[in-house]
Amino acid sequence: MTQPAQPLTDLTPDQLAERLTALRADYAALQAKGLKLDLTRGKPGADQLDLSDGLLGLPTSTKDRAGTDVRNYGGLDGLVELREIFADLLGVDVAQVVAGGNSSLTMMYQVVSWLLSHGGPDSPRPWSQEETVKFICPVPGYDRHFTMLAELGIEMVTVPMHADGPDVPAVRALVEDPSVKGMWLVPTYANPTGAVCSTEVAAELMAMPTAAPDFRILWDNAYAVHHLTDVETKSADALALASASGHPNRPIMFASTSKITFAGAGVAVIAASPENKEWYLKRLSFASIGPDKINQLRHVEFFGDADGVRAHMRKHRDLIAPKFAAVQDALTSRLDGLGIATWSKPTGGYFVDLDVLDGTATRVVQLAKEAGIALTPAGSAFPHGNDPDDRNIRLAPTFPVLAEVEAAMAGVAVCAELAATEKLAGA
Amino acid sequence: MTQPAQPLTDLTPDQLAERLTALRADYAALQAKGLKLDLTRGKPGADQLDLSDGLLGLPTSTKDRAGTDVRNYGGLDGLVELREIFADLLGVDVAQVVAGGNSSLTMMYQVVSWLLSHGGPDSPRPWSQEETVKFICPVPGYDRHFTMLAELGIEMVTVPMHADGPDVPAVRALVEDPSVKGMWLVPTYANPTGAVCSTEVAAELMAMPTAAPDFRILWDNAYAVHHLTDVETKSADALALASASGHPNRPIMFASTSKITFAGAGVAVIAASPENKEWYLKRLSFASIGPDKINQLRHVEFFGDADGVRAHMRKHRDLIAPKFAAVQDALTSRLDGLGIATWSKPTGGYFVDLDVLDGTATRVVQLAKEAGIALTPAGSAFPHGNDPDDRNIRLAPTFPVLAEVEAAMAGVAVCAELAATEKLAGA
Numbered sequence: 001m002t003q004p005a006q007p008l009t010d011l012t013p014d015q016l017a018e019r020l021t022a023l024r025a026d027y028a029a030l031q032a033k034g035l036k037l038d039l040t041r042g043k044p045g046a047d048q049l050d051l052s053d054g055l056l057g058l059p060t061s062t063k064d065r066a067g068t069d070v071r072n073y074g075g076l077d078g079l080v081e082l083r084e085i086f087a088d089l090l091g092v093d094v095a096q097v098v099a100g101g102n103s104s105l106t107m108m109y110q111v112v113s114w115l116l117s118h119g120g121p122d123s124p125r126p127w128s129q130e131e132t133v134k135f136i137c138p139v140p141g142y143d144r145h146f147t148m149l150a151e152l153g154i155e156m157v158t159v160p161m162h163a164d165g166p167d168v169p170a171v172r173a174l175v176e177d178p179s180v181k182g183m184w185l186v187p188t189y190a191n192p193t194g195a196v197c198s199t200e201v202a203a204e205l206m207a208m209p210t211a212a213p214d215f216r217i218l219w220d221n222a223y224a225v226h227h228l229t230d231v232e233t234k235s236a237d238a239l240a241l242a243s244a245s246g247h248p249n250r251p252i253m254f255a256s257t258s259k260i261t262f263a264g265a266g267v268a269v270i271a272a273s274p275e276n277k278e279w280y281l282k283r284l285s286f287a288s289i290g291p292d293k294i295n296q297l298r299h300v301e302f303f304g305d306a307d308g309v310r311a312h313m314r315k316h317r318d319l320i321a322p323k324f325a326a327v328q329d330a331l332t333s334r335l336d337g338l339g340i341a342t343w344s345k346p347t348g349g350y351f352v353d354l355d356v357l358d359g360t361a362t363r364v365v366q367l368a369k370e371a372g373i374a375l376t377p378a379g380s381a382f383p384h385g386n387d388p389d390d391r392n393i394r395l396a397p398t399f400p401v402l403a404e405v406e407a408a409m410a411g412v413a414v415c416a417e418l419a420a421t422e423k424l425a426g427a
Numbered sequence: 428m429t430q431p432a433q434p435l436t437d438l439t440p441d442q443l444a445e446r447l448t449a450l451r452a453d454y455a456a457l458q459a460k461g462l463k464l465d466l467t468r469g470k471p472g473a474d475q476l477d478l479s480d481g482l483l484g485l486p487t488s489t490k491d492r493a494g495t496d497v498r499n500y501g502g503l504d505g506l507v508e509l510r511e512i513f514a515d516l517l518g519v520d521v522a523q524v525v526a527g528g529n530s531s532l533t534m535m536y537q538v539v540s541w542l543l544s545h546g547g548p549d550s551p552r553p554w555s556q557e558e559t560v561k562f563i564c565p566v567p568g569y570d571r572h573f574t575m576l577a578e579l580g581i582e583m584v585t586v587p588m589h590a591d592g593p594d595v596p597a598v599r600a601l602v603e604d605p606s607v608k609g610m611w612l613v614p615t616y617a618n619p620t621g622a623v624c625s626t627e628v629a630a631e632l633m634a635m636p637t638a639a640p641d642f643r644i645l646w647d648n649a650y651a652v653h654h655l656t657d658v659e660t661k662s663a664d665a666l667a668l669a670s671a672s673g674h675p676n677r678p679i680m681f682a683s684t685s686k687i688t689f690a691g692a693g694v695a696v697i698a699a700s701p702e703n704k705e706w707y708l709k710r711l712s713f714a715s716i717g718p719d720k721i722n723q724l725r726h727v728e729f730f731g732d733a734d735g736v737r738a739h740m741r742k743h744r745d746l747i748a749p750k751f752a753a754v755q756d757a758l759t760s761r762l763d764g765l766g767i768a769t770w771s772k773p774t775g776g777y778f779v780d781l782d783v784l785d786g787t788a789t790r791v792v793q794l795a796k797e798a799g800i801a802l803t804p805a806g807s808a809f810p811h812g813n814d815p816d817d818r819n820i821r822l823a824p825t826f827p828v829l830a831e832v833e834a835a836m837a838g839v840a841v842c843a844e845l846a847a848t849e850k851l852a853g854a
Contacts, residue, residue, distance in 0.1 A: 041500070049489075049498040056721075057484055062476075071476040071689040073468070101528055102719045109714035113540065117579070128555070144713075151713040152544070262498040265721035286571075286578040287536035292529045294483075294692035295722065 007339030008417075008424055016425040023418040027367065030411050035372035037408040042191070042350035043399040044263055044316075045323075051315050052261040058298040070293035076281055079296040082267060088306035089225055090255060092239050092271045098280060100291045104256040104268035105144060108218060111252055111270070112152055114283045115181070115216065121275040122249055123214040127181055136174050136183035138166040140353060140381030140392050142191040145184045145220070149383070154181075156383035161190060165197035168204045178211035182218060188235045189223035192353040192381055192394040194346025202236035207245035217242075219253045223349040225313045226259060228321050231347060232310070239271060248273040252280075257299060259350065260309060260316075267291075267299050323397040323405045327352045330409030340420035343395075352395040353381075354412075357420040361390045367415035373408045434766030435844075435851055443852040450845040454794065457838050462799035464835040469618070469777035470826040471690055471743075472750075478742050479688040485725040497720035503708055506723040509694060515733035516652055517682055519666050519698045525707060527718045531683040531695035532571060535645060538679055538697070539579055541710045542608070542643065548702040549676055550641040554608055563601050563610035565593040567780060567808030567819050569618040572611045572647070576810070581608075583810035588617060592624030595631050605638035609645060615662045616650035619780040619808050619821040621773025629663030634672035644669075646680045650776040652740045653686060655748050658774060659737070666698060675700040679707075684726060686777065687736060687743075694718075694726050750824040750832045754779045757836030767847035779822040780808075781839075784847040788817045794842035800835050 011019065062071050064079050077083070078099025087094040100107055116133070119126040127133045133154050137146060138161040149156055157180070159170040166185065174180050185205075187197040205217060219238050227233065238251040249272075257266030270280060303309050328345060331354070335341045344353040356364050361378035368375050376394045379387035395412070397405045421427075438446065489498050491506050504510070505526025514521040527534055543560070546553040554560045560581050564573060565588040576583055584607070586597040593612065601607050612632070614624035632644060646665050654660065665678040676699075684693030697707060730736050755772060758781070762768045771780040783791050788805035795802050803821045806814035822839070824832045848854075 043500050046496060046499075049496065052498070053489070056486065056489070059483065062480070062483070069473060069476065071479070071692065072473075073470050073685075073690040075691075103715050105716060106714050113544070116544075117540070144716075148713050151710070258500075262721055263500040264502075264717045265498065265719045283578070286575050287533050288530050289532060289571075290691045292692045292719070292722070294689055295719070 007337065008420060009339050011424070013425065016421060020421045020425050020427055023414065023421055026414050027371065027418050030371045030414050033372075033407070035407060035411065037372060037400055037404050038374040039396050039400065039408055039412075040374050040376045041399065042259070042396045044259055045319065045399050045401065047319050048316055048398070049262060051312065052302070055261060055298055055302050058301045059294065060301065061297065062294070064293070064297060070297050073289045075290045075293055076285060076288065078269070078291050079293055079300060081300045082296045083269070085300065085303060085306050085309060086255060086269045086271070089309060090221060090253060090271055091235065091237055092253065096239060096271045096273070096277060097269050098277060099267055099269045099296055101268060102264055102266055102292075102295075104220070104222065104254040104258070107268055107270050108145075108220065108254055109148055110284065111218065111280065112148065112154070114280075116152060118283065120214045120216065120249060121279050130179060130181070132179045134177065134180045136166070136171055136180060137383055138185065138190075139383070140192055140394070141184060142186060142220070143376070143380040146383045158383060161193050161195055163195050165195060165201035166205070168201055171205065172208055175208060175210040175212070175215060180210070181212050181214065182216040184218050184220065186220045186222060187238065188221055188233060189226055189346060189349025191222065191349065192351035194344045194349050194351065194353065196233055196348075197236055199236045199241075202238055203241050203245070206238060206242040206247055206250055215250060217251045219251045221253055221255045222259070224255055225309060226316070226350065227313065227348045228317055228324055229347045233348065239273065243273065249276050252276055260312065261299065261302070265295070267296055320398050322402055324352065326402060326405045327395060327397050327409050330406065330413050334410070334413035335416060338417065338420070341416050350396060350398055352397065354393040354395055354416070355391045356393060356416045357423060358389045358391045360416070360419040360423050361387060361393050363419040363422070364393060364412070364415045367419060368412055371411050371415065373411050375412070434764065435847060436766050438851070440852070443848060447848050447852050447854055450841065450848055453841050454798065454845050457798045457841050460799075460834070462834060462838060464799060464827055464831050465801040466823050466827065466835055466839075467801050467803045468826065469686070469823045471686055472746065472826050472828065474746050475743055475825070476689060478739065479729070482688060482725055482729050485728045486721065487728065488724070489721070491720070491724060497724050500716045502717045502720055503712060503715065505696070505718050506720055506727060508727045509723045510696070512727065512730060512733050512736060513682060513696045513698070516736060517648060517680060517698055518662065518664055519680065523666060523698045523700070523704060524696050525704060526694055526696050526723055528695060529691055529693055529719075529722075531647070531649065531681040531685070534695055534697050535572075535647065535681055536575055537711070538645065538707065539575065539581070541707075543579060545710065547641045547643065547676065548706050557606060557608070559606045561604065561607045563593070563598055563607060564810050565612060565617075566810070567619055567821070568611060569613060569647070570803070570807040573810045585810060588620055588622055590622050592622060592628035593632070595628060598632065599635055602635060602637040602639070602642060607637070608639050608641065609643040611645050611647065613647045613649060614665065615648055615660060616653055616773060616776025618649065618776065619778035621771045621776050621778065621780065623660055623775075624663055626663045626668075629665055630668050630672070633665060633669040633674060633677055642677060644678045646678045648680055648682045649686070651682055652736060653743070653777065654740065654775045655744055655751055656774045660775065666700065670700065676703050679703055687739065688726065688729070692722070694723055747825050749829055751779065753829060753832045754822060754824050754836050757833065757840050761837070761840035762843060765844065765847070768843050777823060777825055779824065781820040781822055781843070782818045783820060783843045784850060785816045785818045787843070787846040787850050788814060788820050790846040790849070791820060791839070791842045794846060795839055798838050798842065800838045802839070
């Protein structure tokens with residue numbers, strides 16, 4: 001099929017009807033392929049996991065640098081040698097880092113629930129004693145951030161996510177409300193847009209006045225070192241910016257090796273001000289005797305140092321960059337110039353963010369499903385799954401093999417064009 | 428020094444004064460040894476940890492029985508093959524078991540905090556919305572159980588712990604109060620008394636009427652398979668007893684490999700009714716994508732099956748039973764017949780529970796400390812660290828090597844006798 005020269009919105013009703021017939025034939029052909037493909041979650045591919053199989057025979061030692069037996073209890077803040085690696089990668093001081101278990105999501109949940117049950121170091125009272133607690137959610141964003149807040153009874157207010165970070169004027173307006181207590185942010189290669197928060201935006205977010213004295217920015221730097229090109233973008237220095245502007249306790253930083261080594265069997269960290277760190281460790285001491293130090297040492301031996309992580313990430317890049325290129329190719333070759341879709345061109349992270357014609361995202365996901373292509377539910381990048389424009393779809397191309405990504409994305413492009421044409425034709 | 432034939436309480440003031448002089452000489456000699464010994468925590472010894480060094484080269488496979496790649500995300504309830512092992516060891520159905528991360532303490536904290544934030548399946552409302560929430564704490568008990576409740580704002584009411592479990596009439600009286608929502612219990616080889624809850628007591632606890640419809644018994648079976656003799660006591664079948672008496676959701680069972688393989692790098696489980704399990708996994712899904720399945724598979728490969736665990740535990744027994752015998756020897760040879768101390772003779776678990784003369788436990792711990800022997804703070808086995816009789820001391824003999832246990836316990840016995848004699852002599 002050749003590409004039309006003009007946007008679909010310029011077509012006459014007859015042209016649209018003709019196009020719809022052709023697209024339905026394309027879609028029938030797609031269904032006939034009997035695909036069974038999954039682009040739903042940001043999971044590493046098996047070839048990426050193979051990169052870390054060296055972990056399986058480690059550690060060779062059972063003592064940390066200080067000579068402590070890592071097979072026994074203790075060490076709530078984690079191995080210093082692992083904390084050093086993350087401090088280097090995140091551009092923070094090792095004293096600010098706590099190394100924990102296998103999930104940064106769990107650490108985020110701990111922080112939010114302890115803010116509710118106890119309040120932070122600078123809270124007038126536990127958040128649960130406030131009439132209402134609201135969080136600012138840049139959208140589109142990470143679905144698990146939003147479902148966590150809903151589970152914990154926190155209201156969500158949205159701001160647009162731009163290429164350089166959240167919309168600062170919108171954020172500034174919202175934080176005049178003292179019930180707005182916090183904000184999510186994936187600063188680097190955001191889920192799902194790929195946006196990278198600039199130092200300018202980060203500086204404004206850390207310095208801005210807020211009505212709540214204990215306003216928190218949960219800085220989920222899940223993709224800090226997950227570059228897709230040889231430009232290895234550095235994350236904004238959130239802790240230093242916050243400290244310099246007099247709000248040291250505002251940001252709490254999270255990261256993990258979930259998409260570096262084994263997803264679910266890695267190590268996670270937080271980094272924060274001394275007061276926040278002490279607060280976190282105090283709360284944690286009632287729930288844990290210490291993290292899995294064997295797994296921490298396993299990771300230390302595997303990487304050696306932060307440069308070992310960086311070298312390892314380049315191997316990931318080599319495996320997944322072709323998949324991201326395939327997504328771009330499929331979308332461009334079918335949809336470019338039609339005026340019915342825009343999509344991100346991420347330079348890192350795990351997702352491509354596709355905006356289809358307003359009001360058709362749910363239909364696109366349904367069409368894809370009926371052709372054997374599983375996509376994240378439409379709206380999942382919005383609080384309560386509610387995309388007010390019904391246009392946003394998150395694509396996760398890392399898990400399937402390259403040929404599957406190509407097949408799935410060619411199908412998604414057909415579905416996007418078919419749904420748009422149906423809508424424009426009033427079919 | 429020869430043992431006196433009669434109890435210290437029978438001595439005349441002159442005899443006491445003479446005895447005190449001799450004991451002060453003994454204590455000075457003890458101090459002169461310059462000991463630096465630690466009996467504070469129930470930590471495995473290095474030789475016990477060596478038993479599990481085979482874990483370090485595992486797993487050899489990265490697929491579970493179903494063929495799922497354990498290196499990737501998912502599987503919130505844990506590997507079925509690991510759940511089978513624990514189901515066998517705990518005498519429950521595999522469908523009732525969730526296998527999690529490295530800490531049963533963390534799972535207990537989750538359960539209590541989610542009961543507070545959301546309530547259980549049969550709660551009229553979240554516990555946090557009750558005026559007061561109280562827990563029954565058998566004493567002496569596990570200090571971390573009590574500090575967790577204090578952290579979470581739950582009031583504690585105590586009942587005596589007998590050799591066959593908690594005092595049932597005292598428990599029955601307390602549960603008439605609807606604000607009494609739960610109870611701790613270490614059913615087998617209790618921390619610190621070594622008591623084993625009988626099936627009769629367990630049956631009464633599971634069947635008794637309670638004013639709170641959502642009363643919970645947190646059944647912390649940390650020492651289920653930690654036998655010190657060749658009598659391998661079976662734990663009471665809490666889930667079946669509860670179900671049979673119409674209160675299936677009352678018990679939630681916890682266990683872990685913390686004192687089976689590596690402390691802090693093992694795996695923990697809960698076992699509960701279908702409704703409780705669904706409730707737990709639902710809450711957990713907002714905080715975790717899944718447990719460390721690699722470590723779970725590592726443990727499955729290491730043990731093979733439940734009998735593999737039992738065989739492994741006999742190796743632990745062989746290493747630590749002599750240490751427990753040394754504790755008995757030291758206490759018996761110095762204190763037997765003096766009428767100033769009683770102590771447990773545990774057949775499993777990790778502790779010996781020492782009751783010294785009323786009002787002298789704090790002094791004994793202080794004397795020991797000044798002689799270089801670290802003991803758990805007096806009162807730590809009671810809520811808020813408050814032993815009303817100031818007589819209870821928890822001894823943890825597993826971590827030091829045998830010669831250190833002998834030296835430390837000989838010292839403890841001197842301190843106990845000195846403190847008692849000081850008190851009786853009014854010195």
